[in-house]
Amino acid sequence: MSNGLIAILTIAAMGAVTYCTRIGGFLLLRNRSLSPRALAVLEAVPGCVLISVIAPRFVSDKPAELLALAITLLAAWRLPLLPTVLVSVVATGLLRHFM
C-alpha cells in the first residue's frame, strides 16, 4: 500500500471511530446508568491519554527541554490557553537557542 493510501485510511478510521463514540453513548446509555466504577474509569481516560502522549518530554536528556517544560507547566497552571501557548513557544525557542 502506498503511504498516501495508508494516510487516508488512517484519517477515515479516526473519523469512523470518533463518530462511534459520539453515537455510542447515546445508543448504549440512554436507557441505563453506569456503575460508579465504570464512570470513574471513563472520567480518567482523557487525562491518562494526554499525559501519556507528552510523557517523553518529562524524560528528555537536554536541560533546555526540561527547563522549557517546567516553564510550560507553570504557565499552564496559571494562565489561559493562548497566553500559555505563547509563553511556552517563546521560552522553548529562546532556551534552545541560548542553552
Add this chain to the structure above:
Amino acid sequence: MSTFSSSSGSLASQLSSGAEFRRGLRESLPVLIGFLPIALVLGAQATAKGFQVWQVPLMTGGNFAGGSEFVAVGLWAVPPDLLLIAAMTLLVNSRHLLMGAALAPLVRHLPARKIFPSLFVMCDESWAMGLADAKKRGVFSLPYYLGTSAGMWTTWVLFTFIGAFFGPMIGDLSVFGFDMAFTAVFLVLLRGAWTGFKAARPWFVSLAVAAPTYLVLPGAWYVATGAISGLVAAFFLAEEK
C-alpha cells in the same frame, strides 16, 4: 433532566429555528476566537509531521475532535500507524460516550434522522453550550446547538487548513519552539480536567509508566502502556470511595 424533554415539543416548534440557529452562532463567537490559534498550530504541526495539506481539513472535518487530532499529529509518521492512531482516537474521545449519554434524555423525543446527524458535530464546546442553554431555558434547542456547532466546525476546518497551508512556509517549527505548543495545549486541558490530587492519581500512574516505556521501547508503545496502566489504576482506586 428528564423534565426538559417532556415540555419541549410544543415550545421548541414555536421558536423560529432560523433565529435559534443564529443565536447559537452568535453566542459561540468567543469560542470561535479561542479556536483560531489552536487550529493554526494544529495545521502547521500536521504538515511538519508529514501530512499533505489537503489531508488536514479531511481529518479535522471528518473527525472534528481537537484533542484526538493533536494526539494523531503527535504520533504521525509516513506512513502512519493506523491501528495505534485509531486506538488512541478511541481512548481520547471515549468521553463522548458520557457526553452522549448526558444528552440522551434531552433529545430522546426527536426523530433519529435529526439526532444522528446532529451528534456528528457534538464537541466539548457545542455540547456544553447546548446543555447550558437547555438548563437555562428549560428546553433543549436543537437549532441553537446546531448553530454553535456549525460555527465551530467551519472555523476548525478552515483554520486548520490555513495553518497547514502556511506552516511549510514558516519552515521547521521545532527550531522556534512551536512544537512545544501542543504540550502546552495538553497541559492546559489537563489543568481544566483537574479536580484535585486524589482524582488525578491515575494520571500520575500513566506518566510514571509511559516515561520509562518511552526510554526502553521503540515506537509509540509508551502511549498505550501509559494510558492502560492509568485506567487500571482508576479501576482499582475507584473501589475506595
